[in-house]
Amino acid sequence: MSDYRITVIDSPGEWEKLSGPWKDLLEKSSSATIFLTWKWLSSWAECYLNERRKLFILAVYCKDELIGIAPWCIHHIPLKFFTFKQIEFLGGPEAGSDYLDIIIKRGKEKEVTLCIYDFLMNGVPARWDRLMLRDIPSDSLFLLHFLTHIEDEGKYVEIRKESFCPIVSLKEKHDSFLSQISSHRRQRFSRDLKILNRNGEIEHRYLPLKKDIGTTLAGFFSFYKEKKELPDDKLYLLLEKFLSRCGDEEAVEIDLLKSQEKTLAGLLHLRYRDTLSLYLMATDKSFNNKVSIGNILVGLCIERAKSLGLSTYDFLKGSEHYKFHWANGGRSSISISFPQKKIIPILFVIKKFLKNTAKIILR
Secondary structure (H helix, E strand, C coil): CCCEEEEECCCCHHHCCHHHHHHHHHHHHHCHHHHHHHHHHHHHHHHHCCCCCEEEEEEEEEEEEEEEEEEEEEEEEEECEEEEEEEEEEECCCCCCCCCCCEEECCCCCHHHHHHHHHHHHHHHHCEEEEEEEEECCCCHHHHHHHHHHCCCCCCCCCEEEEEEEEEEEECCCCCCCCEEEEEEEEHHHHHHHHHHHCEEEEEEEEEECCCHHHHHHHHHHHHHHHHCCCCHHHHHHHHHHHHHHHHCCEEEEEEEEHHHHHHEEEEEEEEEEEEEEEEEEEECCCCCCCCHHHHCCCCCHHHHHHHCEEECCCCCCCCCCHHCCCCCCEEEEEEECCCCCHHHHHHHHHHHHHHHHHHHCC
């Protein structure tokens, strides 16, 4: 593979220079999501990277063409007698980014995967102890080729089932999404909406956010923090930085359900291509305990997404009941742990094994 080379991006300045090619490659990949955009991950990095987590982005080139990006960092985990160096995805777990993956030009998945594997094992083995990829889509082509290569070489890898992302496909040729659901669910939705309207007219407000609408974002987070007891402001800062990078692009939107100017429920969506993703949700559960206010707003948002011609409404990861009330499909993810055959990773794996064994014995 003499035509292939890898460059390590380990500074914000170098990373910013890659923003244009990053966007172009993501569009050519089969893993394009908002959580893999340069705008999202660089905003996340400003909020969550620190002295213990350093950039370790791998840019894969075929001659002079960028064909692969591994959006990683190295997490230096202090233990009692040594420091454990773990490669992880940028974007998680703090901000709940989903569908994290290696960005690869379509048709080059096998070549890029083998190139990254060889680079990790033979190019920079001293820089890491374990590769820990959390919540990677189970249908990832990088994952398929990576696990196959590990198996062929007889190496050890731990695979663990992770989350499930319920989705609503809106591709059916109907004018209305509500006409697609069962008559029972449709009647219940109409009934609940009528119950809410008895207390005053219910209004659904759709607010697309741009970089100059900070007060709308601040207002949503004030409501969100009150209802969800948000522990810190980093999530707000992440979205604020992301909005500033998006400019006039409508990548974030807020939907509110109001009655006489009182906010009953609020949803914050992320929009990318033809997908609308539900990222944050908060409801006033004290308003009316006879109906699910959040469910009403979700139904209205799905209906609006359908009217806009979007193909997918994505609930992202989570097993909350209301998601499965609407979903008609979904995507699963797994995590893989791949330690090197060195003393520190071996000690780490043994320690973890003993800890898990003790849990089983003490149950």
